[in-house]
Amino acid sequence: MANPPTIKEIAKRLNLAKSTVSRALHNHPSIGLRTRMQVQELAKALHYEPNQTAIFFQQKKTFTIGIVLPELSEAFFSAAISGIEDTANKSNYMVLLGQSHDDEAREKKIVEIMKNHRVDGLLVSIAKNTADYAHFEMLGKYDIPVVFFDRIPNLEKIHYVACNMQSGTLQAVSLLLEKGHRVIGMINGPEKLIASQQRTTGYQQAMQKRRLKFDASLIITSDLTKEGTRAAMKQLLSHKRKVTAIVAFNDYVSQDAVQYALEQQLEINKDITFVSYANLPLSSYMAYPPIASVEQYPYQQGQKATEILLELLSGKSVSPTFHTVTLDSRLVLAPGK
Amino acid sequence: MANPPTIKEIAKRLNLAKSTVSRALHNHPSIGLRTRMQVQELAKALHYEPNQTAIFFQQKKTFTIGIVLPELSEAFFSAAISGIEDTANKSNYMVLLGQSHDDEAREKKIVEIMKNHRVDGLLVSIAKNTADYAHFEMLGKYDIPVVFFDRIPNLEKIHYVACNMQSGTLQAVSLLLEKGHRVIGMINGPEKLIASQQRTTGYQQAMQKRRLKFDASLIITSDLTKEGTRAAMKQLLSHKRKVTAIVAFNDYVSQDAVQYALEQQLEINKDITFVSYANLPLSSYMAYPPIASVEQYPYQQGQKATEILLELLSGKSVSPTFHTVTLDSRLVLAPGK
């Protein structure tokens, strides 16, 4: 149909007022059973479908939530999206997508566009070098709630769900210590990422538990690019103490680090052992998988974040309490280790 | 702001008509320079942002395209989405997401919701057991163009971009033949998938080229589940001729098949060799990667499909020609093979 049937159309055919038709379709009690039936039958016959854009406009609600994240093709995020989409769909919400490519400017632009599209709420995992959060804080003015997940900004008064890397890191380093490693390097992310801080803390705790002294020079901060990883590896391998194990920031970093180690004629799992964080659920597919991996539950994070957002959207009262969910990360041994 | 500024607001403050303000903001020539400036300044001062939902409603256009595909967390699709989102964003389109989980009913529902949300167009990769295409054909009535990608329905008169598996399969089987394999098994997908037919054809062509006779019993149709793969493997390994190489439908199937082979005490790349199709760009990460993999260019497919859709959306004339783009698949050797 070039002209899909409207309420007005139905009203005209039945000699009723638009309002009556509208109410009849909604089973409003003040409409007689007779006319209600007539309306509904005609509506069915004409294949009437309410024009959602009109409703969105009128109700100031779009039943759409926006997702902003760094990179769709990273396995971690695609798993998260899957969780988000699944739970959003259960409540008949749709999901609008945007990737920042870890670029703050793009992130800002996407948020802006999403705001203009009048999404009801936002789910965000911030770009790794986003330093200014004004574009998110601005959303408060528009009553657009935001729930951050995984990569969360260092702010008070936000909703978020994240995975605490501390526990997993503690377990990871402990495992390495048990296996006899004493000089354990760590390739960490930018310091302003909470997740980086948690990794450091977890590392320290593990050492402390064993009453071993903590050597800060074993933790290298990297920008997580391939070059950054290689630089970090170079630094670690030339450390005055002989590094026999490395905790990599994630599986991508691990992959790059392994490659570098191989180039240096090191034998994996003999000269040097890796532990990593499972950004990809597929670490079982890797050629030189880390001996263990810290699971971060991307699907569950997405799911939980969405649930929180949906609750915020349904709740009329703007309660001043902030939802902060922290899943514990957990070390998972590689199969057969 | 509970009440974001509107055109009416600006008009009131400047003692102008709404229409004048609207035109001024759009630099309509029939508005004097003086007032145009005044309006634009005040708009900036008030942080005026047009209400997109109103515009969508009025213009019957949402600058949104819907994506419907089986599984977000499959690497192939997330790469495709990435391509879609990138090119859509360049034209200021947003992307609405829905996954069918390979379930026809869900697929129908998603399409329905997207139609109601008045997406301007749709990008679809169909669920693997979708047999009825009525929900897509219906979109024609609503002037919602659809471009299929990768998993395309067996229909005439559709727009699509897909990767022809034939060329890649031909190359793959040829490679195996060169390496001396003579009994080559194939785990194929449902016969009604075009991609399955292409694989069969490619296989046959490779044999024909070498003047070898084609043994249809070496091609097993599977539903691509893990169980299906195992059943297929069982059948192949008990074939009266000794199968020394297998062409797996994709990397997931390959993975399951490798696992089964290992359980049967077979040595990979010695007793049996695998070739696969790269649904995951990450096959380099795999523990027992196939010796070669047919590349399907997910990002490019997504990109191209989006370009076609955007062109359809911009073109006023509903040209009766259908865009059908077929990329050639290409065999890629595993690193070091």
Next chain:
DNA sequence: AAATTTTGCGCAACCGTTTGCGCACGCACT
């Protein structure tokens, strides 16, 4: 039979923006 309540429906405004049309004014041209 009159007064009151209930039932069933219509009127009109509203959400924010765009756009066809008309109108008044000033200017230039005969």
Next chain:
DNA sequence: AGTGCGTGCGCAAACGGTTGCGCAAAATTT
């Protein structure tokens, strides 16, 4: 001075629905 035209702006309808309010007829009460 009369005609004509371009310039700059306002009026109002339209997009498709929802909703507060009012009003008549029917049903109930006294």
